[in-house]
Amino acid sequence: xxxxxxxxxxxxxxxxxxxxxxxxxxxxxxxxxxxxxxxxxxxxxxxxxxxxxxxxxxxxxxxxxxxxxxxxxxxxxxxxxxxxxxxxxxxxxxxxxxxxxxxxxxxxxxxxxxxxxxxxxxxxxxxxxxxxxxxxxxxxxxxxxxxxxxxxxxxxxxxxxxxxxxxxxxxxxxxxxxxxxxxxxxxxxxxxxxxxxxxxxxxxxxxxxxxxxxxxxxxxxxxxxxxxxxxxxxxxxxxxxxxxxxxxxxxxxxxxxxxxxxxxxxxxxxxxxxxxxxxxxxxxxxxxxxxxxxxxxxxxxxxxxxxxxxxxxxxxxxxxxxxxxxxxxxxxxxxxxxxxxxxxxxxxxxxxxxxxxxxxxxxxxxxxxxxxxxxxxxxxxxxxxxxxxxxxxxxxxxxxxxxxxxxxxxxxxxxxxxxxxxxxxxxxxxxxxxxxxxxxxxxxxxxxxxxxxxxxxxxxxxxxxxxxxxxxxxxxxxxxxxxxxxxxxxxxxxxxxxxxxxxxxxxxxxxxxxxxxxxxxxxxxxxxxxxxxxxxxxxxxxxxxxxxxxxxxxxxxxxxxxxxxxxxxxxxxxxxxxxxxxxxxxxxxxxxxxxxxxxxxxxxxxxxxxxxxxxxxxxxxxxx
Numbered sequence: 001x002x003x004x005x006x007x008x009x010x011x012x013x014x015x016x017x018x019x020x021x022x023x024x025x026x027x028x029x030x031x032x033x034x035x036x037x038x039x040x041x042x043x044x045x046x047x048x049x050x051x052x053x054x055x056x057x058x059x060x061x062x063x064x065x066x067x068x069x070x071x072x073x074x075x076x077x078x079x080x081x082x083x084x085x086x087x088x089x090x091x092x093x094x095x096x097x098x099x100x101x102x103x104x105x106x107x108x109x110x111x112x113x114x115x116x117x118x119x120x121x122x123x124x125x126x127x128x129x130x131x132x133x134x135x136x137x138x139x140x141x142x143x144x145x146x147x148x149x150x151x152x153x154x155x156x157x158x159x160x161x162x163x164x165x166x167x168x169x170x171x172x173x174x175x176x177x178x179x180x181x182x183x184x185x186x187x188x189x190x191x192x193x194x195x196x197x198x199x200x201x202x203x204x205x206x207x208x209x210x211x212x213x214x215x216x217x218x219x220x221x222x223x224x225x226x227x228x229x230x231x232x233x234x235x236x237x238x239x240x241x242x243x244x245x246x247x248x249x250x251x252x253x254x255x256x257x258x259x260x261x262x263x264x265x266x267x268x269x270x271x272x273x274x275x276x277x278x279x280x281x282x283x284x285x286x287x288x289x290x291x292x293x294x295x296x297x298x299x300x301x302x303x304x305x306x307x308x309x310x311x312x313x314x315x316x317x318x319x320x321x322x323x324x325x326x327x328x329x330x331x332x333x334x335x336x337x338x339x340x341x342x343x344x345x346x347x348x349x350x351x352x353x354x355x356x357x358x359x360x361x362x363x364x365x366x367x368x369x370x371x372x373x374x375x376x377x378x379x380x381x382x383x384x385x386x387x388x389x390x391x392x393x394x395x396x397x398x399x400x401x402x403x404x405x406x407x408x409x410x411x412x413x414x415x416x417x418x419x420x421x422x423x424x425x426x427x428x429x430x431x432x433x434x435x436x437x438x439x440x441x442x443x444x445x446x447x448x449x450x451x452x453x454x455x456x457x458x459x460x461x462x463x464x465x466x467x468x469x470x471x472x473x474x475x476x477x478x479x480x481x482x483x484x485x486x487x488x489x490x491x492x493x494x495x496x497x498x499x500x501x502x503x504x505x506x507x508x509x510x511x512x513x514x515x516x517x518x519x520x521x522x523x524x525x526x527x528x529x530x531x532x533x534x535x536x537x538x539x540x541x542x543x544x545x546x547x548x549x550x551x552x553x554x555x556x557x558x559x560x561x562x563x564x565x566x567x568x569x570x571x572x573x574x575x576x577x578x579x580x581x582x583x584x585x586x587x588x589x590x591x592x593x594x595x596x597x598x599x600x601x602x603x604x605x606x607x608x609x610x611x612x613x614x615x616x617x618x619x620x621x622x623x624x
Contacts, residue, residue, distance in 0.1 A: 065141045067092065067153045069108070073122075074135045074160035080122035081155055082115055083108040083139045090146035094121050094155070097136045099207075101297065101313070104394040108139070133207075134159045174199065174260045176215070178244045180229075181267035187229035188262055189222055190215040190246045197253040201228050201262070204243045205235070206296035211308070211323075215246070231328040233321070234278075235271045236285050236292025242267050278463040278574060284335045290383045291315075291336075302398050302428045306608055307601055309426065309433045315382075316341065316374030317389045317402030317424060322433070322539070324601040331462045331539050331601050333575045336382045338460030340599070341374040342422050342437060344449070356414035371410035372417045373458075378408045386416075399427040419443025419589075431608040431616060432542075433599040441591040450585040456549055456595065458579045459541065466556040466576035467533040469495045470540070470604055471503055472614070473524025490614055491524070492604060503528055504551040505543065527617050528552050529604050530576045538603035541578060542617045544624060545595035549580045 069083030069092075083092045091109035095102055104123065112120035125135070136159040141151035176190030176199075190199045198216035202209060211230065219227035232242070243266040248258035271292075273285035285292055298314040299321065310321030318341035322331040332339055359380035377384030391403035403423045406416040423438040437457065472492050486493055495501070501520040526549070529540035543549040555577045580597060604614045 065149075065151055065153055067139045067141055069094075069119075069137075069139050069153070069155045071135075071137045071155040071157035071160060074125075074162060077124055078122060079125055079135055079137070080120070081108075081137060081157065082112065082120045083155065084117065084119040085139070085142050087144050088142045088146045090142060091118065092142060093140040095138045095140060095152065096123060096125075097138070098125065099133055099297065100136075102392050103300075105140075133162045135162070174246045174248055176201075176226075176246050176260070176262040178242075178262040178264040178267060181232075181242045181269055184231055185229060186232055186242055186244070187227070188215075188244060188264065189219065189227045190262065191224065191226040192246070192249050194251050195249045195253045197249060198225065199249060200247040202245045202247060202259065203230060203232075204245070205232065206240055207243075208296045208299070208301065210301075211325075212247075233323075233328075233330045234276050234281070234334075235269070236276060236281075236295060236334075237271060237273050237289040238293035240269050240271060240296075242269070278333060280338070280575075281334050281463075284337075284382075288336070288382045291334075295320075300392070300394065300400060302400060302426065302433075304398055304428050304430075306431045307428050307433055309428060309599075311400060311402065311426060312339075312375075313389045313392050313402065314387070315339075316376075316387050316404045316407060316422065317392075318374045319426070319433075319435070319599075322599065322601050327537065327601065329462055329537060331465065331537055333460040333462055335460070336375040337373075338458065338575075339375065340435075340459050341457050342439070343373040343455040343458045344371060356409070356411045359410050359412060372407040372420060373410060374404060374407060374422055376408045376410055378416065380410075380412050398429075399425070401425050417441075417443065431600055431602065431611075431613065433601075434596065435599065436594065436596045438594045439592070441587055442589060444589060446586060446588040448586050450583070453553075453581045453583055456580050456582045457597070458577075459539075459599075460557075460577060460579075461530055461539055461575040462537065463574050465530055465532045465537050465539065466574065467496060468531045468535060469501070469554050469576070469578075470529040470531075471495075471521065471523040472527065472604075474503075474521035487605075490605060492614070493521075501554050502551060503554065505546040506550045525617065525621055527604070528554060528578060529600075530554065530578050531603055535603060538601070538606075539578065540600040540602060540604050540613055540617075541580065542598040542600070542620060543580055543595075544598065544620065548582050548593055548595040549597070550582050552578060552580050554578050 066086035067083065068086070069081060071079070071081040073080040079096060081094070083094055085092045091107045093105050094108055095105050097103060103125070106121050106123045108121040109118050110120040110122065111118055137155045138152040138158075139155060141149045141153060143149050173193035174190065175193070176188060178186070178188040180187040186203060188201070190201055192199045198214045200212050201215055202212050204210060210232070213228050213230045215228040216225050217227040217229065218225055244262045245259040245265075246262060248256045248260060250256050273282055273289065273292075276282040276285055294314065295312075299310040299312050301308060301310050301321075303309070306324065308321075308323045309319060311317055312320045315336060318339045320332060320334050320339045322340075375382070375387060377387045386408060387404075389402045390405045391401070393401045395401065401424070403421060405421050406418050407420060407422060408416045419442040421440045421442075423440070425436045427434045435457075470492055472490065474493060503520065504522050505526040526546050527540060527542040529538060531538035541552070543552070557575055557577055582595075584591075584593070598617075598620065600613050602608060602613050604617075605612055
């Protein structure tokens with residue numbers, strides 16, 4: 001006898017007791033059973049909803065806010081949820097962290113059919129690479145008039161986890177192998193039997209997409225052109241992981257959206273500081289190995305088909321990496337005292353910082369006690385939470401913003417410059433990186449800085465990139481230890497130098513310590529550049545705002561070091577200094593300056609997408 005029949009037989013006396021036997025007993029039994037089921041389900045749903053309400057309110061209660069919200073989704077390239085703040089009618093911002101790093105801030109201001117009002121958000125997250133990843137979402141609390149209170153509430157459903165980000169080799173005809181990851185080289189092979197076209201290979205280092213290379217090369221032990229190799233940039237101290245994924249193609253050679261991790265991937269490597277060829281980078285690695293250990297996780301990359309740039313969020317947002325698709329080395333020197341970063345160099349004539357000593361004694365004196373820079377931590381430290389950026393927003397795959405408040409000085413004892421803010425918006429465009437800097441000062445002091453050059457920003461190039469310097473037009477003055485070669489096609493001076501040439505873009509002379517410093521040359525256009533000995537690794541700079549960026553210093557660092565009164569280990573310096581500079585009479589409350597710089601990871605004559613770099617610069621200049 002079935003359990004249902006058993007219950008029915010037990011139920012008949014109940015029907016008889018209520019004199020219901022005159023009705024169809026079976027019909028009444030099933031009617032009451034259905035009623036019991038509906039009531040039970042309703043109670044269960046009500047309990048579940050109340051439970052979620054308790055969860056929603058408990059996190060808000062902990063922060064003493066009226067925020068309600070939920071992180072619904074973190075999968076298939078999309079993070080989504082909803083937030084509302086009953087204190088205000090304004091939409092709430094949601095901060096999104098991946099692997100404990102703030103990646104972006106999105107507004108909960110979208111429509112969603114299952115929600116009243118405009119309280120939804122969704123964000124397409126970038127490729128995450130090999131390994132497990134965690135996403136956490138926090139609502140930024142508002143008061144009754146819509147101002148931020150400083151409180152943040154983690155959404156219910158946060159954090160969410162994703163395992164290994166890769167498409168399994170389902171329904172593909174890809175075969176491939178990652179053979180090698182050592183001695184500066186990654187190599188392997190891939191073929192896709194669906195097509196005769198070569199397959200692209202995406203390469204991740206420490207879970208960050210670094211580059212895409214085609215498997216299109218010959219190799220003696222393989223039929224066809226299916227091999228790939230890539231000379232990877234210096235990795236520095238610590239353990240590092242490389243993973244390689246083949247991008248699947250259909251029969252006509254179009255990308256299907258699937259990716260297959262190669263056999264042999266991932267591979268691991270243990271790197272040491274001694275592997276760094278640049279001695280300045282080596283010295284910094286020995287003194288600060290954590291930079292290299294956390295380098296990939298601290299760095300956000302922006303990239304397109306022509307340029308790739310790395311922004312380090314743990315060092316004030318300074319630009320630490322720059323590549324074009326053919327680069328086999330980093331075009332920027334990675335060091336806390338170099339790279340690409342704002343640096344206000346020199347004494348303050350008002351003597352507010354006269355009793356503070358700088359971090360490095362130079363020529364027996366203390367040269368720069370007032371020198372706030374992006375990368376410096378307090379009391380001459382580097383790896384400090386104090387020089388993490390205060391705000392970071394990834395606007396899209398090619399654009400980001402960083403804010404860094406109260407930067408530290410290059411000083412052993414001086415306090416940070418309270419009220420000073422370094423803000424930057426960085427984007428990758430067709431062949432260049434566009435960097436817009438905004439400097440604000442809202443403090444209470446007044447600094448007399450009329451005698452000193454400010455680095456806007458300081459720019460140090462990568463290893464061996466100090467052989468040829470370039471600028472257009474000018475007076476062609478002779479200069480000690482300099483050799484000229486004029487490219488008549490472009491009217492560009494190709495110069496080898498060991499000195500410290502000064503390029504000036506304004507009509508006024510440069511005054512420093514009440515003396516006029518005559519410019520070395522006056523280019524016809526505000527751009528300059530440098531290349532290595534083979535003219536293979538190059539950087540070109542164009543300054544848009546010459547009312548602020550008045551010129552550039554360029555020098556071969558190793559050769560310039562020879563001319564210093566104090567002996568310096570010149571082997572430490574094998575790059576170039578190609579820094580934009582400006583000069584402000586004073587910095588006082590309300591000071592605010594905005595200016596833009598364009599960084600091309602190419603030589604001026606190189607053609608990218610149909611135009612030379614010089615053509616692009618002239619087009620930009622004509623628009624201004």
